[in-house]
Amino acid sequence: MKNLISTFLVSIIFLGQTVSMEAQESGNTGLEGGNIGSQFDYAIRKSNTYEGFKVVKTTWLYKLKGNALDSVKALRDNIVSLETKVQDQQNEMNTLKADLKEANDRLGIATKEKDSFNFLGMLLTKSVYSTMVWTIIFILIVTLGIMVFLFKRSNTITIKTKETLGEKQEEFDAHRKWALEREQTLARELNKLKQKYKGLD
Known part of the structure; x- marks a missing residue:
């Protein structure tokens, strides 16, 4: 469980950095590119201020919602993929452990027979x-x-x-x-x- 949580956090950080780097490379800082943080910064920066409040366009909010959901979905897909990989690695490790135990048992029996x-x-x-x-x-x-x-x-x-x-x-x-x-x-x-x-x- 700890390994799964660590993998999840690393994946989120890695995905965030990747999206941020791609946005910086393309120079797109609007609602169509960049990470969720930069999109919110763009919406806040471009919104009008009225009596201490920010007036944000409804289309922008829907766009931010869609982008956030897409990011969450991408993260979930990445987590599922990582969980599958972790499970495959765990199964492979269990198989290797079983093979190692069988080899050790055979070696122990052979050694015991040799020295007996x-x-x-x-x-x-x-x-x-x-x-x-x-x-x-x-x-x-x-x-x-x-x-x-x-x-x-x-x-x-x-x-x-x-x-x-x-x-x-x-x-x-x-x-x-x-x-x-x-x-x-x-x-x-x-x-x-x-x-x-x-x-x-």
Whole structure:
């Protein structure tokens, strides 16, 4: 809308200057030539003055009216022509914008395909693919380190458990041997006591 108004104003100024220049070149300053302003100046200058009023011929007023209407019509025709040109230029610009957008989209797709890998049905860029690969490698290294650590810790615990179990087994064997000897000693003493009581009877 702003562009249309600017174009309209420029057209009016240009048309006014063109008509003024043509009038100056032809030397015609009456009601038949020149711009509307010069025609009104001519009518005012040539009219009679009566008690502070200007007496203008009716034929001149009709002529000025006709000239003004012709000027307005010419301006309207010029505006319509300019609007048509502006609309054509706008349509051409819209077409060029659509073509440019389509070209940019195609370029973007081509660039993306060039800089991408097809991985498991997904289109990944080189940077994403590289990041993903190094992340997987890092996770595998960390997992391997954790498994080695857990294995060593489990192995150490197993060895300590076996050593503790061996010590407990030795203690148990020693205690069982001591308990067996103690039981045998008590059985002998009990036997002696029984025989002693039998002798008393």
